[in-house]
Amino acid sequence: MARVYNFSAGPSVLPESVLKRAAEEMMDYQGSGQSVMEMSHRSKTYDAIIKECEALLREVMNIPDNYKVLFLQGGASSQFAMIPLNLMNKSGKADFILTGQWATKAYKEAARYGEAKVIASSKDKTFSYIPEWDEADFTPDADYFHICMNNTIYGTKFTKLPETGDVPLVADISSCVLSEPIDVSRFGLLYAGAQKNMAPAGLTVVIVREDLIGNAQEITPTMFNYQIHADNDSMFNTPPCYTIYVCKLVLEWLKNEIGGLENMKAINEKKAAILYDFLDSSKLFKGTVEKKDRSLMNVPFVTGNEELDAKFVKEATAAGFVNLKGHRSVGGMRASIYNAMPVEGVEKLVAFMKAFEEANA
Numbered sequence: 118m119a120r121v122y123n124f125s126a127g128p129s130v131l132p133e134s135v136l137k138r139a140a141e142e143m144m145d146y147q148g149s150g151q152s153v154m155e156m157s158h159r160s161k162t163y164d165a166i167i168k169e170c171e172a173l174l175r176e177v178m179n180i181p182d183n184y185k186v187l188f189l190q191g192g193a194s195s196q197f198a199m200i201p202l203n204l205m206n207k208s209g210k211a212d213f214i215l216t217g218q219w220a221t222k223a224y225k226e227a228a229r230y231g232e233a234k235v236i237a238s239s240k241d242k243t244f245s246y247i248p249e250w251d252e253a254d255f256t257p258d259a260d261y262f263h264i265c266m267n268n269t270i271y272g273t274k275f276t277k278l279p280e281t282g283d284v285p286l287v288a289d290i291s292s293c294v295l296s297e298p299i300d301v302s303r304f305g306l307l308y309a310g311a312q313k314n315m316a317p318a319g320l321t322v323v324i325v326r327e328d329l330i331g332n333a334q335e336i337t338p339t340m341f342n343y344q345i346h347a348d349n350d351s352m353f354n355t356p357p358c359y360t361i362y363v364c365k366l367v368l369e370w371l372k373n374e375i376g377g378l379e380n381m382k383a384i385n386e387k388k389a390a391i392l393y394d395f396l397d398s399s400k401l402f403k404g405t406v407e408k409k410d411r412s413l414m415n416v417p418f419v420t421g422n423e424e425l426d427a428k429f430v431k432e433a434t435a436a437g438f439v440n441l442k443g444h445r446s447v448g449g450m451r452a453s454i455y456n457a458m459p460v461e462g463v464e465k466l467v468a469f470m471k472a473f474e475e476a477n478a
């Protein structure tokens with residue numbers, strides 16, 4: 118069977134060359150006589166894989182030396198608890214901007230461990246924009262300030278960052294990591310579930326400034342303490358070995374085939390422009406998000422008629438454009454056009470949408 122164009126929000130499409138490489142190395146990884154899946158995580162061969170993965174991530178993202186890179190499990194969702202447990206340790210306060218379901222979950226979980234304050238929210242319009250904020254409302258002695266940089270469900274992204282001064286800025290970058298360059302030094306902590314833009318599911322990457330490690334709340338479970346993982350080079354327990362290996366392959370693809378994050382950004386902007394330009398000119402389809410806040414990665418759209426939306430999703434699936442159904446909280450459609458979605462996939466989707474529009478005028 119031919120491969121489909123997969124617009125899933127996550128787990129999502131991986132670069133074809135990465136899948137091929139993983140397949141080639143499946144039975145015998147570089148003369149070891151084993152699959153990476155079967156190897157001891159304490160073996161020399163595996164140690165080289167995880168070290169190379171970290172080195173590549175540091176290189177591609179230009180991560181400063183005073184940041185630790187942690188390879189964890191539990192998904193981005195575990196970070197909603199791990200962050201307050203580790204960071205809410207001075208005033209016990211943190212600030213939040215609510216731009217969707219994930220940002221709200223991070224806020225609610227933090228409120229279990231300390232004083233969580235909402236600085237701004239776009240809930241009034243189904244999170245279809247990034248709200249304005251007033252610096253006068255920021256908590257001056259907050260232990261951190263949390264945002265969700267790219268809102269996977271609603272299709273918005275932050276284009277400027279809150280100026281939080283000495284308060285560490287923490288960002289969920291699950292659905293925009295590696296999609297464009299990011300100035301890591303602006304943040305105290307960045308985290309991402311890998312299944313959107315880095316690897317298959319099972320790996321959570323945390324990039325944390327060293328001075329924020331080591332003062333976890335007393336009640337913090339051992340496995341939720343950043344220090345434990347930092348001190349053990351992400352090997353306190355068995356890491357998600359195979360996923361880290363695929364992450365390494367994805368980073369090699371990004372570095373060697375794409376040529377780094379500047380190039381990745383240009384490609385992503387090109388793909389997004391093809392889709393948004395069509396949505397802006399279409400008489401049938403329209404985007405659901407304020408133009409200035411549009412995501413590069415997740416593009417929700419509707420026809421305004423639920424039956425027609427369902428018909429579109431059905432026909433698109435049959436034509437090989439899969440996972441276009443929108444999140445249940447927004448309805449309509451959503452095309453996630455992560456790094457591994459080729460430009461050609463977006464061009465073909467738009468051609469299909471045009472034909473659908475003509476047939477249903």
Ligand SMILES: *Cc1c(COP(=O)(O)O)cnc(C)c1O
Binds near residue numbers: 127193194195267290
């Ligand atoms: C997918 C996603 C999550 C949840 O990730 P899990 O790894 O499933 O816990 C959190 N935040 C954002 C922005 C996401 O896109």
